[in-house]
Amino acid sequence: MNAKAKTNKYHHGDLRQALIDTAAQQIAEHGVAAISMRKLGDLVGVSRTALYHHFANKGELLSAVAESGFKKWQNQTEQGLEQSFDNNQQRLSVYVERYFEFALNNSAKYELMFGKEIWREQQSSEVLEQLAYKTFEYHVELIKQWQQQGVISSAQPALRVAQVTWGTLHGISKLFIDGIYIEQKNLKELTTTIVALFQPN
């Protein structure tokens, strides 16, 4: 009945998705600052203001890109933790490594996902909030597991530990992404330090 995906090509095809994809690609290649509505229109072969029929403003477009980023993150890390590990602590190590890997390999997208443009200035859509909350909840669940397994200190409530550890991962990622910490070769050592520091007393 509704063969949307195939046939609905008004003038373009599926402009909305094309915009999201192209934006994501441009952001990955040239950073989030280098992207403009007009250039994006050009790239997709459509006029400057056509975008506004699919997104109320630039912020909403960027939010949509961020959404796709959260999905990617979720998939990637869930998948990374599926395999079996020598021990529970190693699983934690891998998680930390994966976090940094994602953040640094998708730095512009990461910046967008956790940037104030979306969370403070934009009043972040329901969907986005849901997705972001899900990734954080996933993190909390992992912390709980590791606390039970004695890999992470359980002297403090899981939620607080989750907030602090997320802060650690986020902070270090940001310091690298923003060019304050430079020596990326230290990342392995930092991972070791993190895992050691959060061990139970």
Place this chain on the structure above:
Amino acid sequence: MNAKAKTNKYHHGDLRQALIDTAAQQIAEHGVAAISMRKLGDLVGVSRTALYHHFANKGELLSAVAESGFKKWQNQTEQGLEQSFDNNQQRLSVYVERYFEFALNNSAKYELMFGKEIWREQQSSEVLEQLAYKTFEYHVELIKQWQQQGVISSAQPALRVAQVTWGTLHGISKLFIDGIYIEQKNLKELTTTIVALFQPN
């Protein structure tokens, strides 16, 4: 011979300093995004391009504001740790609290000081790098002390611990500033959690 500070008032007085001050104030009140060269010129009572005789571009102006921010940070925290404490751990607590306090009470300035506009896009002046490095070194020294006093785990090298702990403070600050973590009332509890987590094993 050279009574610069007093007499050299070509047309304005000390435009350079006036620009830095006004910019800092505007940034504090309306955020770093809301500041433009032209508006700044207006506010100081000078034309749009007069600024360019004192700063090569907007980035350099912002860097100058950031410099003042680092100085303020250094003063404030050094002063905050001068007093005597009941015990060494309490001193750590206060340090953490002060960090958050500074970050949240000067959020826009903090954003500037550790933002990529300055560190990655701008190629950050010597002076700025020096100042920033100094604040980090100060942090490293504190970590060393706390390790010796048995307040922070000394199983890992001080530099790495310093990088991780700074990351934690920075990350949590950013999550609050950017509007991801909301409930500021949790900050005290988070401080407790941080201090507990970094205790020696």
Place this chain on the structure above:
DNA sequence: TGATTAATCTTGACACTGTCAACTTAACAT
């Protein structure tokens, strides 16, 4: 089918932005 409604895209326009070039004014040094 044909007519109408609604979605989509376009051009024109506005108010901003950072910054360059060329010019004017004022301060200082000889």
Place this chain on the structure above:
DNA sequence: ATGTTAAGTTGACAGTGTCAAGATTAATCA
């Protein structure tokens, strides 16, 4: 007094996000 130079000016250019009004095309209903 004169000339050099620092400081501030206006004009201009290429961008930006986004609104309003009009044109086109697809979907929907008679």
